[in-house]
Amino acid sequence: xxxxxxxxxxxxxxxxxxxxxxxxxxxxxxxxxxxxxxxxxxxxxxxxxxxxxxxxxxxxxxxxxxxxxxxxxxxxxxxxxxxxxxxxxxxxxxxxxxxxxxxxxxxxxxxxxxxxxxxxxxxxxxxxxxxxxxxxxxxxxxxxxxxxxxxxxxxxxxxxxxxxxxxxxxxxxxxxxxxxxxxxxxxxxxxxxxxxxxxxxxxxxxxxxxxxxxxxxxxxxxxxxxxxxxxxxxxxxxxxxxxxxxxxxxxxxxxxxxxxxxxxxxxxxxxxxxxxxxxxxxxxxxxxxxxxxxxxxxxxxxxxxxxxxxxxxxxxxxxxxxxxxxxxxxxxxxxxxxxxxxxxxxxxxxxxxxxxxxxxxxxxxxxxxxx
Numbered sequence: 001x002x003x004x005x006x007x008x009x010x011x012x013x014x015x016x017x018x019x020x021x022x023x024x025x026x027x028x029x030x031x032x033x034x035x036x037x038x039x040x041x042x043x044x045x046x047x048x049x050x051x052x053x054x055x056x057x058x059x060x061x062x063x064x065x066x067x068x069x070x071x072x073x074x075x076x077x078x079x080x081x082x083x084x085x086x087x088x089x090x091x092x093x094x095x096x097x098x099x100x101x102x103x104x105x106x107x108x109x110x111x112x113x114x115x116x117x118x119x120x121x122x123x124x125x126x127x128x129x130x131x132x133x134x135x136x137x138x139x140x141x142x143x144x145x146x147x148x149x150x151x152x153x154x155x156x157x158x159x160x161x162x163x164x165x166x167x168x169x170x171x172x173x174x175x176x177x178x179x180x181x182x183x184x185x186x187x188x189x190x191x192x193x194x195x196x197x198x199x200x201x202x203x204x205x206x207x208x209x210x211x212x213x214x215x216x217x218x219x220x221x222x223x224x225x226x227x228x229x230x231x232x233x234x235x236x237x238x239x240x241x242x243x244x245x246x247x248x249x250x251x252x253x254x255x256x257x258x259x260x261x262x263x264x265x266x267x268x269x270x271x272x273x274x275x276x277x278x279x280x281x282x283x284x285x286x287x288x289x290x291x292x293x294x295x296x297x298x299x300x301x302x303x304x305x306x307x308x309x310x311x312x313x314x315x316x317x318x319x320x321x322x323x324x325x326x327x328x329x330x331x332x333x334x335x336x337x338x339x340x341x342x343x344x345x346x347x348x349x350x351x352x353x354x355x356x357x358x359x360x361x362x363x364x365x366x367x368x369x370x371x
Contacts, residue, residue, distance in 0.1 A: 012065030017058025030239035077195025077209030079231035134166035160188025199328030256295030327353030
């Protein structure tokens with residue numbers, strides 16, 4: 001079921017996919033099938049499982065309701081990124097990517113170079129530099145805010161103005177904030193990208209991605225790429241995501257509040273040399289408040305004295321926080337990001353994802369780990 005326009009996003013997330021016919025289950029089951037009953041001309045129904053699935057559709061309705069748009073679900077955030085890059089690369093020489101953003105986006109753009117645009121790394125806070133790059137030729141602006149793992153905030157309204165003046169589409173990787181905290185389409189982005197693997201689904205039990213847009217032509221092209229290339233979501237993963245999205249507003253609010261408390265604690269710790277969190281970064285705090293009025297998300301990072309070895313020891317000493325990659329789950333996780341090849345994070349930087357545990361328990365665990 002698609003939510004009426006007068007429903008809030010919170011209600012739409014809870015009721016997406018639910019039918020109201022007599023004897024229908026309140027919780028829609030996953031459509032575990034590779035084929036559908038099909039008659040007549042191809043295209044009038046899903047027919048084959050690569051063309052569509054009602055469980056995907058329910059998730060897409062939920063995600064679209066958050067940003068008053070439409071969504072296309074993919075098998076992963078990277079599959080969604082690839083389709084988006086290929087769909088928007090035609091006729092463009094370069095794709096401008098944040099130098100401090102998700103490193104796999106940079107790696108993917110480089111791999112796609114024979115079929116796409118030349119990746120160019122930019123500082124998203126250097127607006128004059130971005131303006132110069134945009135006017136060097138046809139380009140795509142691939143923004144990310146807050147960035148992963150340095151949590152730097154970019155001014156979406158100003159970036160959108162610069163992109164529009166240069167005739168460049170802007171997409172925003174919105175994985176850290178999710179559409180509950182930040183809605184890039186309202187600031188001028190043509191598309192919002194989200195890895196549901198992280199906070200959106202939030203239970204560390206699936207891999208999915210999505211693109212949200214209000215552009216009908218882009219929607220059609222993305223769906224075409226998904227069908228042709230086969231980057232489709234599994235029905236069971238889609239069902240898990242549909243279940244999880246029901247609690248997204250509650251989870252992201254709790255995690256944001258906890259992350260803010262942890263960032264404040266770390267800012268006064270003698271072993272911590274830097275804290276990176278949108279809610280404590282004073283130079284961009286006003287921008288962050290304007291773009292993320294409901295909270296700053298579950299993710300933060302910090303640097304410790306002693307370099308990489310000391311950071312590894314801190315991570316290993318935790319008794320509650322799980323040493324693991326990814327973020328946004330119900331359990332708090334952390335890791336030293338510099339251990340990953342290709343990551344450009346400072347050597348002693350630890351990225352921490354605040355889960356649903358009480359903030360005081362997490363702070364106590366951080367304190368003993370730093371000690």
